[in-house]
Amino acid sequence: MNRPVAILIGAALILAFATMALVVIPGFQVHNLETTGYLEDYTQQELRGRQVYINQGCIYCHSQQPRSFGQTPADMTKGWGRASTPADYVYDKPHLLGTMRTGPDLLNVGARLPSQAWHLTHLFQPRAIFEWSLMPAYPFLFELKQQPAADDLVVKLPSQFKPAGHQVVAKQSALDLVAYLQSLDRTYPVADKEHYLRDQGFDGQLETEQSQEVKNESGEG
Amino acid sequence: MHTSFSLLLILSFVVSLVALAAMVWAITRGHFFGGKKAALSIFEEGETDVLDDPASVYSTRTHQFDAVRAGIDKSGRSVVLVFLSVAMFFLLVGSLYGLLSSFKLHLPDWLSQYEFLTFGRARTVHLNLVNYGWLSVASLAVVLWVIPRVFRTPLRRPRMALWGGLIWTLGLIAGALAISLGWSDGVEWLEIPWQISVFLVVGVLFVAWPVIETATHREVEHVYVSAWYFLAALLWFPLLYFIAKIPGLHFGVEQATLNWWFAHNVLGLWVTPMGIATAYYLIPKIIGKPIFSYNLSVLGFWSLALFYSQVGIHHLVGGPIPTWLVTLSIVHSIMMFVPVIAVAINQHGLMLKNMWAFKQSYTLRFIWLGALMYTLSSFQGSLEALRSINTITHFTHFTVAHAHLGAYGFISLIMMGAFYYILPHLFGRAWPKPGLIKLHFWLVVVGITIYVVFLSVGGWLQGVELLNPATSFETITRNIKPYLEWRSLGGSLMTLGHFVFAYHFLIMLKQPKAHTRGGE
Structure with missing residues (x-):
């Protein structure tokens, strides 16, 4: 080890190899997936809401990747939805899979909690709904008005959370965020072929049966 | 499809084995062979077998502040000092943000009216400041100080390195402000908008250039082990960061794999090599004896590069990405035992034979405890990648505790x-209040112990409960709360320790010159 340049070249080659394995090859495998036909692209408002989700850092407490039933029945039981597949994320720029569940998984929150009013109340003050919640309140996504205009959305609140003499009105950013949350719904059925592209390491028997089907369908040996 | 992936996996193994074989061949043919002579290359005559710690009352060195290397240190003196000061600044601000986020997790209505301090932003600013500010800048300071010493030649182009530090620092501050104001790229560890992260890439290249130029002017035949890690890390980081930040290229689950390829490599191929290399230089220097087995360090270096670079996808175990990819990363995570044990034998082997020095030097206590935490957190990390354990720890605070054991306990x-080692050499004078070093040490050690122990236990319970369909989310949330409060206590002690550290640093800077450099 007497040649710095040799060390640098070796180091670069190893990183190139790792990048090939971890980024490039999987990239080819999952980058240009066809959409399932059920999933629709986000609307302009939902995309704006998605930006609010990103810039408030929701991802640091909420994942968007339910686990398979083979790994745990808990996710399905809680209503978080079926195990997700790469095709569920084709419109996600950037991805928001998350790695933390201080709060629940949100990939199907739109199906589980479709009410706009519920979300607005919950965002303004989570403890107005769950007194045990540790989610931050987001009062800055709302404004206080004495006389809300006709087209203002007034947030419903229990009396102890109501500011005296004012009504709580949702700002556009809150409405956008809720529109995004309502759009989160991947409860449509998924084909085995798509399922095969997700991690099946916990699924035991299930995996071999499904991969058999994939083989039969595609005619590969 | 199944067959092709099996082939891919086999190929990956074959390549790994071939690389290992090549390495073994190189060692036996003597290409790598350095042996004890190479291990001793960091010492001058008369430096072995005596304690060298300017912060210790036991240090009896005659030329206490390294008159031998004064000429070599001189050229990089001010740039190292600036980098150390910047790192200290980011440590303080970064830990305040960490503390704020920690408190907000169990006091969700505290300061909730301020959008720029909301948990999701404060936590992210914390991560970016401590990683890219404290750890990275402190590492660069050490690189700029150690590299000229191991190559026995003054630092080349110190002004360029200074510019690099300035560009990096301004970029990071701009990035933190952007995140605070809600402008984020939204990918974990890569939140700083790409328009701003260009500064970080340019900044680090401005530091790498002088380092490489210094290496080419070296006046020793052998390249000491610390320099391998430093040089490689300075190449890896700009590559990683540049690829990860190419705008518009990455999306969907492909971006998720890229995300964790980057995020684990920024630890494994950037700050980890920096930490290992620093310990490889300072532990032997302080004790006055060469590392245990120099040849083993070669194995440690190349296996770290090979295995660590492919562990990232263990952050997506059970996720919507192909099974083979997850398996690949789990295998490499377990293979990480190889480099970790190699480093452990070298560093702890030397230390355990010289426990007298541990008692006499607080500087060494910091460094060796850090090295020990590297072994511990790496073993833990390897095991956490196993499906049986990952299914519990994934998505929980256990991971956060693990991250802090590594990034804090180790690096x-x-x-x-x-x-504590460098500054007395830079100034040619001892630390004014050695008692504060002791205080700092115990505050942060007790703090991180509380932090890691409580958060690991709480996180584990959280993980077990998340797997149980009968446990409601309410129960899980109520149960985790006390552990989050303990974490705030641990974090408070750590932060207090940092302020003691910073105060001592400040009075060291302001102290009138007691000795002239190299005059003893």
Whole structure:
């Protein structure tokens, strides 16, 4: 080890190899997936809401990747939805899979909690709904008005959370965020072929049966 | 499809084995062979077998502040000092943000009216400041100080390195402001908008250039082990960061794999090599004896590069990405035992034979404890990648505890030790109040212990409960709360320790010159 340049070249080659394995090859495998036909692209408002989700850092407490039933029945039981597949994320720029569940998984929150009013109340003050919640309140996504205009959305609140003499009105950013949350719904059925592209390491028997089907369908040996 | 992936996996193994074989061949043919002579190359005559710690009352060195290397240190003196000061600044601000986020997790209505301090932003600013500010800048300071010493030649182009530090610092501050104001790229560890992260890439290249130029002017035949890690890390980081930040290229689950390829490599191929290399230089220097087995360090270096670079996808175990990819990363995570054990034998082997020095030197306590935490957190990390354990720890605070055991217990402690060693040499005078070093040490050690123990236990319970369909989310949330409060206590002690550290640093800077450099 007497040649710095040799060390640098070796180091670069190893990183190139790792990048090939971890980024490039999987990239080819999952980058240009066809959409399932059920999933629709986000609307302009939902995309704006998605930006609010990103810039408030929701991802640091909420994942968007339910686990398979083979790994745990808990996710399905809680209503978080079926195990997700790469095709569920084709419109996600950037991805928001998350790695933390201080709060629940949100990939199907739109199906589980479709009410706009519920979300607005919950965002303004989570403890107005769950007194045990540790989610931050987001009062800055709302404004206080004495006389809300006709087209203002007034947030419903229990009396102890109501500011005296004012009504709580949702700002556009809150409405956008809720529109995004309502759009989160991947409860449509998924084909085995798509399922095969997700991690099946916990699924035991299930995996071999499904991969058999994939083989039969595609005619590969 | 199944067959092709099996082939891919086999190929990956074959390549790994061939690389290993090549390495073994190189060692036996003597290409790598350095042996004890190479291990001793960091010492001058008369430096072995005596304690060298300017912060210790036991240090009896005659030329206490390294008159031998004064000429070599001189050229990089001010740039190292600037980098150390910047790192200290980011440590303080970064830990305040960490503390704020920690409190907000169990006091969700505290300061909730301020959008720029909301948990999701404060936590992200914390991560970016401590990683790219404290750990990275402190590491660069150590690189700029150690590299000229191991190559026995003054630092080339110190002004360019200074510019690099300035560009990096301004970029990071701009990035933190952007995140605070809600402008984020939204990918974990890569939140700083790409328009701003260009500064970080340019900044680090401005530091790498002088380092490489210094290496080419070296006046020793052998390249000491610390320099391998430093040089490689300075190449890896700009590559990683540049690829990860190419705008518009990455999306969907492909971006998720890229995300964790980057995020684990920024630890494994950037701050980890920095920490290991610092310990490889300072532990032998302080004790006055060469590392245990120099040849083993070669194995440690190349296996770290090979295995660590492919562990990232263990952050997506059970996720919507192909099974083979997850398996690949799990295998490499377990293979990480190889480099970790190699480093452990070298560093702990030397230390355990010289426990007298541990008692006499607080600087060494910081550094060796850091090295020990590297072994511990790496073993833990390897096991956490296993499906049986990952299914519990994934998505929980256990991971956060693990991250702090690594980034704090390992690298931060080593960097703090490096401050205590480097500054007296830079100024040619001893630390004014050695008692404060002791205080700092115990505050952060007790703090991180509380932090890691409580958060690991709480996180584990959280993980078990998340797997149980009968446990409601309410129960899980109520149960985790006390552990989050303990974490705030641990974090408070750590932060207090940092302020003691910073105060001592400040009075060291302001102290009138007691000795002239190299005059003893």
